Amino acid sequence: MDSLGNTLANLLTIAWLLPLFGFVVQILFALKWWGRKSKTGAYLAIFCIGAGFVCSSTAFYKWDTQAGHLVFKEAKPAATAEVAAPESEPTAEASDEHHHKKSSGKQTVFSGTFYQLAQFGDLKISLDYYIDSLTLAMFVMVTLIATCIHIFATGYMSEELVEDYVDHQVHTHDGGHFHRPGRFYRFFSYLSLFCFAMLGLVIAGNIFQVFIFWELVGICSYLLIGFYIERHSASTAANKAFIVNRVGDFGFIIGLMILWTSFGTFNFADQHAADHSVKPGLFSMVTRDDHGEFAKTSGGKDVVLTTQQDGHGAWQAPPESSPRKTIAYTLLIVAGLGVFGGCVGKSAQFPLQTWLPDAMEGPTPVSALVHSATMVAAGVYLAGRFYPMFTPEVLLTIAYVGCITAFVAATIAIVATDIKKVLAYSTISQLGYMMLGLGVGGWAAGLFHLITHAFFKSLMFLCSGSVIAGCHHEQEMPKMGGLLRKMPITALTMLVGVIAIAGLAIPGVYLKFWWYIPYLSINSDHGYVLSFSGFHSKDAILATALGYTKLNPLHFLLFLIPLLTAGITSFYMFRLWFYTFLGKPRDQHLHDHVHESPWVMTAPLLVLAFFAAFCALGGEHGNLFQTLSHSEPSHVEHGFDGSQSHTVSLPDSHSLHVKPAEGGASTHDVAGRSALLAAFIGMVISYLIYAKRVVNPDDIKRQAASVHAFLANKWGFDDLYDVMFVKPAHVVAKFAAAIDKFVFDEILHTFVRMGIAVSKWDRKFDEGVIDGIVNLMGNSTHSLALSLRNVQTGKIRQYVTFIAVSVVTLFVLLFALYPKG
Amino acid sequence: MQAIGPNPFLFIGAVLFVCGVVCMTTKRNGIGVLMGVELVLNGANLNFITFSRFTPLGLDGQVFSLFVIVLAAAEAAVALAIALNFYNNHLTIDVDRGDDLHG
Numbered sequence: 001m002d003s004l005g006n007t008l009a010n011l012l013t014i015a016w017l018l019p020l021f022g023f024v025v026q027i028l029f030a031l032k033w034w035g036r037k038s039k040t041g042a043y044l045a046i047f048c049i050g051a052g053f054v055c056s057s058t059a060f061y062k063w064d065t066q067a068g069h070l071v072f073k074e075a076k077p078a079a080t081a082e083v084a085a086p087e088s089e090p091t092a093e094a095s096d097e098h099h100h101k102k103s104s105g106k107q108t109v110f111s112g113t114f115y116q117l118a119q120f121g122d123l124k125i126s127l128d129y130y131i132d133s134l135t136l137a138m139f140v141m142v143t144l145i146a147t148c149i150h151i152f153a154t155g156y157m158s159e160e161l162v163e164d165y166v167d168h169q170v171h172t173h174d175g176g177h178f179h180r181p182g183r184f185y186r187f188f189s190y191l192s193l194f195c196f197a198m199l200g201l202v203i204a205g206n207i208f209q210v211f212i213f214w215e216l217v218g219i220c221s222y223l224l225i226g227f228y229i230e231r232h233s234a235s236t237a238a239n240k241a242f243i244v245n246r247v248g249d250f251g252f253i254i255g256l257m258i259l260w261t262s263f264g265t266f267n268f269a270d271q272h273a274a275d276h277s278v279k280p281g282l283f284s285m286v287t288r289d290d291h292g293e294f295a296k297t298s299g300g301k302d303v304v305l306t307t308q309q310d311g312h313g314a315w316q317a318p319p320e321s322s323p324r325k326t327i328a329y330t331l332l333i334v335a336g337l338g339v340f341g342g343c344v345g346k347s348a349q350f351p352l353q354t355w356l357p358d359a360m361e362g363p364t365p366v367s368a369l370v371h372s373a374t375m376v377a378a379g380v381y382l383a384g385r386f387y388p389m390f391t392p393e394v395l396l397t398i399a400y401v402g403c404i405t406a407f408v409a410a411t412i413a414i415v416a417t418d419i420k421k422v423l424a425y426s427t428i429s430q431l432g433y434m435m436l437g438l439g440v441g442g443w444a445a446g447l448f449h450l451i452t453h454a455f456f457k458s459l460m461f462l463c464s465g466s467v468i469a470g471c472h473h474e475q476e477m478p479k480m481g482g483l484l485r486k487m488p489i490t491a492l493t494m495l496v497g498v499i500a501i502a503g504l505a506i507p508g509v510y511l512k513f514w515w516y517i518p519y520l521s522i523n524s525d526h527g528y529v530l531s532f533s534g535f536h537s538k539d540a541i542l543a544t545a546l547g548y549t550k551l552n553p554l555h556f557l558l559f560l561i562p563l564l565t566a567g568i569t570s571f572y573m574f575r576l577w578f579y580t581f582l583g584k585p586r587d588q589h590l591h592d593h594v595h596e597s598p599w600v601m602t603a604p605l606l607v608l609a610f611f612a613a614f615c616a617l618g619g620e621h622g623n624l625f626q627t628l629s630h631s632e633p634s635h636v637e638h639g640f641d642g643s644q645s646h647t648v649s650l651p652d653s654h655s656l657h658v659k660p661a662e663g664g665a666s667t668h669d670v671a672g673r674s675a676l677l678a679a680f681i682g683m684v685i686s687y688l689i690y691a692k693r694v695v696n697p698d699d700i701k702r703q704a705a706s707v708h709a710f711l712a713n714k715w716g717f718d719d720l721y722d723v724m725f726v727k728p729a730h731v732v733a734k735f736a737a738a739i740d741k742f743v744f745d746e747i748l749h750t751f752v753r754m755g756i757a758v759s760k761w762d763r764k765f766d767e768g769v770i771d772g773i774v775n776l777m778g779n780s781t782h783s784l785a786l787s788l789r790n791v792q793t794g795k796i797r798q799y800v801t802f803i804a805v806s807v808v809t810l811f812v813l814l815f816a817l818y819p820k821g
Numbered sequence: 822m823q824a825i826g827p828n829p830f831l832f833i834g835a836v837l838f839v840c841g842v843v844c845m846t847t848k849r850n851g852i853g854v855l856m857g858v859e860l861v862l863n864g865a866n867l868n869f870i871t872f873s874r875f876t877p878l879g880l881d882g883q884v885f886s887l888f889v890i891v892l893a894a895a896e897a898a899v900a901l902a903i904a905l906n907f908y909n910n911h912l913t914i915d916v917d918r919g920d921d922l923h924g
Contacts, residue, residue: 792922792923793920793923794919794920794921794922794923795916795917795920795923796854796916796917796919797845797846797847797848797849797854797916797917800842800845800846800854801846804842804846
């Protein structure tokens with residue numbers, strides 16, 4: 001099994017580092033080697049990420065056949081709800097020093113260290129890897145979607161393949177448009193850097209490494225949102241995204257500080273030293289007992305960290321007599337909330353959701369890759385990865401935040417008219433769903449929705465990109481209409497995405513030929529269902545939410561609001577589709593020039609449409625869900641009874657599927673049927689209003705003008721933040737500027753004036769005294785010389801006379817004064 | 822014959838000397854100045870010889886005089902060359918005109 005771990009680590013490392021290689025080559029040499037008009041850089045990027053996909057899927061397959069639960073082999077129409085235990089339970093003994101595997105319960109984790117960056121006392125900062133089925137699923141999902149989007153972007157961004165690109169949305173002072181060199185190669189180098197960062201985030205084996213790559217994807221997001229940096233809206237949106245994310249990251253850093261102070265390590269997994277001693281990782285230190293409770297001190301206020309292994313390798317709290325680490329329960333909550341704060345920022349959850357719609361200023365492939373499928377999902381991914389550290393209180397917060405986000409964003413999406421904005425709000429709403437799923441105890445359900453959502457949302461974004469490109473960069477849906485005939489492939493693939501996200505399904509339909517493909521012929525709780533991926537994942541979340549509200553009747557909104565949101569989602573997604581593709585063309589001029597996109601753009605649509613439809617085949621008994629739930633933290637499965645400790649209870653994932661003994665439907669069936677009903681109602685209303693035009697939507701808008709204005713104003717969040725933060729920041733900034741100007745500047749000016757006065761005095765001293773002395777000496781010498789020069793008459797006879805007279809005088813003096821004798 | 826003392830010799834030497842000095846200070850002709858110089862030198866020579874004759878110095882004074890004569894000849898040669906050059910430049914040998922280096 002260790003060889004499997006090494007193989008997986010190597011494959012994923014290759015997949016991870018290839019985009020970095022692509023980035024370096026492109027950013028350094030693309031311009032020099034290939035020039036602006038070449039697509040070679042893009043092909044290199046596609047090769048890197050495509051090879052990454054091959055590596056990841058190979059790793060996924062290897063894991064699935066060797067360590068997974070082998071759904072391929074035992075796929076039967078009547079698969080029971082009982083999760084198949086791994087056929088060959090891997091042994092817990094790790095022989096390789098550098099590579100270790102943990103296997104507690106169902107989990108199989110491979111972890112190890114790539115490279116140690118630094119060591120500060122006990123704290124090691126290193127590049128680790130932590131590979132479980134979630135990592136693998138994320139790798140396959142990210143690389144596959146990124147490959148499709150890279151290919152799509154070679155078509156979408158081809159306008160940039162010029163030496164002189166004219167940006168028609170930027171006006172210069174002289175009334176013309178802004179000219180700049182094309183940036184095709186730069187776009188692809190950013191995409192490669194992003195892929196590297198995202199994969200690094202997923203493979204990271206410690207929370208600090210996650211944070212590093214977390215910031216790196218933030219940078220990539222900033223660069224890509226601000227790709228058209230000359231447009232004011234784009235640069236503002238890039239700044240907004242970055243700054244709003246900093247707010248969340250502040251919480252993240254607080255969480256990191258608490259973790260390090262209390263736990264003394266950042267590692268997820270246990271670390272095996274050379275002397276075969278085992279240092280517990282974060283997850284091992286919070287091992288729960290059979291009832292899902294932490295080990296606590298006798299007072300019950302502190303959690304005792306399980307830092308000691310018993311004979312079977314299970315982690316347990318050291319006995320009270322021996323020294324043991326504890327952490328205050330409230331501090332554990334704060335750490336969880338802090339890390340979740342980072343997730344809130346990155347995944348655009350309430351109340352930090354405002355940056356994501358603005359981020360649509362980036363090119364559409366960026367919206368598809370970064371701002372719908374992968375980067376924004378990183379928050380959900382981290383919440384899932386960090387799940388063992390979350391206390392029930394934190395989970396309740398997560399659930400409510402997700403619930404609010406899902407509802408708020410969905411209502412705004414109803415009134416949005418920009419095709420990308422609708423998708424952006426739908427993304428926020430769906431991310432809220434995932435958070436909700438995680439929060440109510442549906443670990444696998446939330447991450448299941450993450451994967452399925454990534455496929456259908458990237459599909460829909462690419463479709464909208466295709467529409468935008470076809471409509472010559474028109475994004476307003478009211479100007480579109482009737483595009484079905486003009487762009488059939490885009491319209492139909494979009495329909496697949498819409499059905500998937502709406503969660504529509506046709507119960508009772510059973511295609512007989514599926515029998516012959518064992519993988520496809522899988523029963524679900526609802527009997528045979530013809531449905532696309534979103535149905536299953538939304539189903540799983542709602543079922544868990546219903547189970548949760550049954551256990552905690554106080555939190556009944558956590559089921560009702562998502563159910564309502566499911567209906568709204570279906571409504572606005574079909575509204576988008578009807579608005580864009582059906583009806584009469586509303587702008588005839590625009591309509592006449594619309595064309596279907598070239599194959600480089602439609603081919604990725606078809607691939608993604610296939611996955612959006614079928615990636616979740618089999619629902620919760622399908623391969624994807626089972627693979628994911630393989631990595632489910634061991635305490636999640638059996639639920640948690642919080643009635644004793646006055647906290648919330650979490651549902652047992654098996655009980656959801658069990659039909660009550662007195663007859664009737666299981667929790668899962670009830671939730672699924674309600675969701676399906678809500679989705680159908682949403683679709684029908686949407687059909688009546690926007691396709692049949694039973695009621696004119698403009699009339700509705702007039703009737704409910706205030707509601708419409710409220711929603712179109714995005715619930716006033718931007719205004720609220722403007723008043724709460726931006727304006728005060730401006731006031732403070734002005735105050736600070738005034739202090740600078742009138743206090744600090746004045747002080748400086750006083751110093752300067754004093755300096756000037758001193759130098760003026762100094763100058764006078766220099767000129768008067770120093771120069772005076774020198775000049776005096778010079779002048780006196782000069783005047784002496786002037787007086788002496790008169791002696792030098794040049795008259796030879798005079799000289800002789802002087803000499804003679806002098807000699808005589810000398811002699812006279814000599815004789816007169818020399819003492820005689 | 823009554824032996825005469827050194828005083829008459831010294832007196833003549835002094836007269837020669839004074840004549841030379843007066844000649845040097847009064848003559849504007851360069852050659853005249855040279856002649857004055859010769860008179861001064863010869864006055865000096867006479868003093869050398871007188872003191873040599875009337876003191877037990879042997880022939881020292883005479884030898885000195887010979888040197889002075891030789892030097893005077895050389896000096897005359899140089900001075901005449903200067904006079905020629907001076908004439909070339911100024912078309913005169915008036916020493917009062919040679920005041921180009923006056924202060």
